[in-house]
Amino acid sequence: MPEPSGVGRPRDVRRDAAIHEAALALLTEVGYDQLSIEAIAARAGVAKTTIYRRYRDKAALVAAAVEQRQGSAPPEPVAGGLRENLLAVVGWLAREIEEQEIGLLGALFAGMRGDARLADEMRRILRRDQAAMTDRLPGEELAPGAAELFAEVAPAVIVHRIVFAGERCDERFVRHLVDDILFPLLRKGIQS
Amino acid sequence: MPEPSGVGRPRDVRRDAAIHEAALALLTEVGYDQLSIEAIAARAGVAKTTIYRRYRDKAALVAAAVEQRQGSAPPEPVAGGLRENLLAVVGWLAREIEEQEIGLLGALFAGMRGDARLADEMRRILRRDQAAMTDRLPGEELAPGAAELFAEVAPAVIVHRIVFAGERCDERFVRHLVDDILFPLLRKGIQS
Amino acid sequence: MPEPSGVGRPRDVRRDAAIHEAALALLTEVGYDQLSIEAIAARAGVAKTTIYRRYRDKAALVAAAVEQRQGSAPPEPVAGGLRENLLAVVGWLAREIEEQEIGLLGALFAGMRGDARLADEMRRILRRDQAAMTDRLPGEELAPGAAELFAEVAPAVIVHRIVFAGERCDERFVRHLVDDILFPLLRKGIQS
């Protein structure tokens, strides 16, 4: 993509916003592979060329749209022990993924084939929140390496449930995930 | 799909095979969303009609092809304790997923939107091996509910690693998964 | 263009007709360079691909449409001498060119660049009527080589008048062309 070089008429940022908005809306409405540039352009009230000037293809557009979107912030550490904080963070994560990441996951799966660059981009985005997320856990109760373990297991199980089991991540599931999996794994002094 | 009713010229089973073969080959070559019925027909040396007579659309075809494909069987239980058997089963699972399920995952993600029927179909297929798989684990060392936990965690972490981390599932990772996650979770008498 | 090979569903001849009709109509309405395949398809009630299956591009389509179109037949030889027959034939030719060849001329000029094949095609079409035309002239009054001379001069002057002078070819002009140019040139025994 030819980056805007500063000379010439500057790009209209309202168009960027409109495109992102339309893309995200349609993404959640129809899913990734039913998503068409044509429809995004129409919804955004923008010419197709205006999109193609910015993004090489659908994958790049979705990546940008998702990156720019700001999800809600991870919850502040709460009073109480590790378990309470795990419940808070996992609950937040489950909602976050459930709400809008699904379309993104489709983009990732569908697009990473034949476009390693996109795959990397996606992974970068996905990792973005992880640091902030694991910071919320109280260090003193954690086993060594627990943060990595959390990032490895928690999103995996949540995504797996949503996509492969096709079930919601309700309160009960969050408690199950914390009590039966994460808490035993992460708390200090349990490693065999 | 109009099931063949028995009268008239019978369907040529060699065509079914050729179609499946071509579909799976192209699936791993180009990925799900670059997969075209047109190309499958060409590769299989078969008319498009012959495919549409059998499957409603691309999703159904892929589902059938994946279902019919026989992966290698899960390993027999080995002498030794739970850990050895976990290593064997997880190693097999990782190879299985790594080798060819990726295209299927793309299909699942991309297709489940707007086609709940397909999603269910896919889930049914995915669950098929799980029973056989968990049967391989020695019951006497397992905590109660361990089989479900295994099915919930192991594939999730493997898929997550491949897709989101974009890393291989080598021997080292398998040991890590078993020793740091599965073994602590599943062995009898560890539940708090 | 892949010629239809006989096997498979045959092309629908009514579509050919509709396409030709729409092309000729739009050609005379808007001219060659304002002519779009898209509009032809819409007018003919036919998909764009159905046109592109038959013709490589606009030029080829116009060539075919013009070729297929049957203009009126040249007039029968009339009683009377050479001059009367010349008047009849030239009058017919002028009307023929004036009515609908103009768009074709545009196609020819615009398209022969970069497509020698089309140019040849066009020339073939243009020459088609000439033989029939010159047959109408009474041989016994003609100087040797008069038929070639007629074909060389008469269409040239008519086209030149329409296009370059931008004037109609009325009765007066036809008489002028015959009396002042063609008759002196073609009648036997005048060669110096």
Add this chain to the structure above:
Amino acid sequence: MPEPSGVGRPRDVRRDAAIHEAALALLTEVGYDQLSIEAIAARAGVAKTTIYRRYRDKAALVAAAVEQRQGSAPPEPVAGGLRENLLAVVGWLAREIEEQEIGLLGALFAGMRGDARLADEMRRILRRDQAAMTDRLPGEELAPGAAELFAEVAPAVIVHRIVFAGERCDERFVRHLVDDILFPLLRKGIQS
């Protein structure tokens, strides 16, 4: 087009020249309907705006470029009779047309539809040289009205040969045109 009013920064005449040059070069290279303003601007090293400030559209630009281009002057009258002068003038005319008018003709045909103003402009340009041309012919040998007849027939037959017959205008053709057509028509005392 807003004519430059004298105040403000004056237009850069070198740009006019560059635009004309590029236009004519591309015109002969790719033909009229493959000619794009975008390409002309690129070739001339000039912004599109700079062209659109001067010309309403492609047709106007081509018209101006062709008008400004100076072809070679018609030959001086030579010693000898009418035939020799005809040979000289027709030879010059054939070369002139053959060399570079073809693209112009395409412009004319393609553009006169829907732009009568352009057509008139073109005709004006085409007629420009005719007066000078016919002045070269020795009046005393000419039949009355011969100049008009020459202008009517000679360019017509030349253009027709190039475009419709697709053949070169070599020495032989020039002699044929003069001896078999123009000389008999134009010389004094031959009119029946």
Add this chain to the structure above:
DNA sequence: AAATAACCGAGACGGTACGTCAAGTCTTGAG
């Protein structure tokens, strides 16, 4: 000297049409 007015390059923008591709349906003729 400043103000004004037009020129200029660069490129965004909404459009229109291009020519291609694949989807899924339909039609023919042969088996």
Add this chain to the structure above:
DNA sequence: CTCAAGACTTGACGTACCGTCTCGGTTATTT
């Protein structure tokens, strides 16, 4: 009824130019 071949409609693709419109910056003339 199956099958191969291929026509057909539909709809999106990504590209190319169109002609218009900002921008920032550059000359000239006019005040």
